[in-house]
Amino acid sequence: MKDPKITMETVRAASILLEECGREISPPHLTAAVLDAAKLESFQRQLRAVNERQCNGYTNGRGDWDQETEDRDIRRADRVELQARELAARYGVAVSVQGDPRGSALHIKTPKTQRYNTLGGAESGWAL
Numbered sequence: 001m002k003d004p005k006i007t008m009e010t011v012r013a014a015s016i017l018l019e020e021c022g023r024e025i026s027p028p029h030l031t032a033a034v035l036d037a038a039k040l041e042s043f044q045r046q047l048r049a050v051n052e053r054q055c056n057g058y059t060n061g062r063g064d065w066d067q068e069t070e071d072r073d074i075r076r077a078d079r080v081e082l083q084a085r086e087l088a089a090r091y092g093v094a095v096s097v098q099g100d101p102r103g104s105a106l107h108i109k110t111p112k113t114q115r116y117n118t119l120g121g122a123e124s125g126w127a128l
Contacts, residue, residue, distance in 0.1 A: 004038030013037035047105035
């Protein structure tokens with residue numbers, strides 16, 4: 001992975017991962033969690049791009065349907081979703097994937113802390 005884009009939202013997501021799994025928010029744990037949160041954010045951006053392409057349709061320059069590109073995107077989304085689930089499992093949390101291109105494509109489920117940042121409330125979780 002190239003140098004991750006780390007923002008305050010990334011640090012906030014990292015602290016939520018640590019709170020959910022009961023780990024101390026201290027420098028060694030936080031550093032690893034920030035890098036993992038950055039990966040989850042990258043997965044979210046990839047999934048959201050797929051959602052946008054699915055919404056717009058898979059057409060080539062002539063306006064014909066491009067089944068090969070659609071199939072490739074489906075495989076990409078499946079692979080990215082699996083990677084996100086595996087990474088989240090290291091913190092004992094689940095993620096949910098949303099298909100609406102207007103919002104976040106990946107949410108961290110927060111059953112212990114009940115924290116959320118969407119209109120969906122605690123059951124929606126923390127949107128990346």
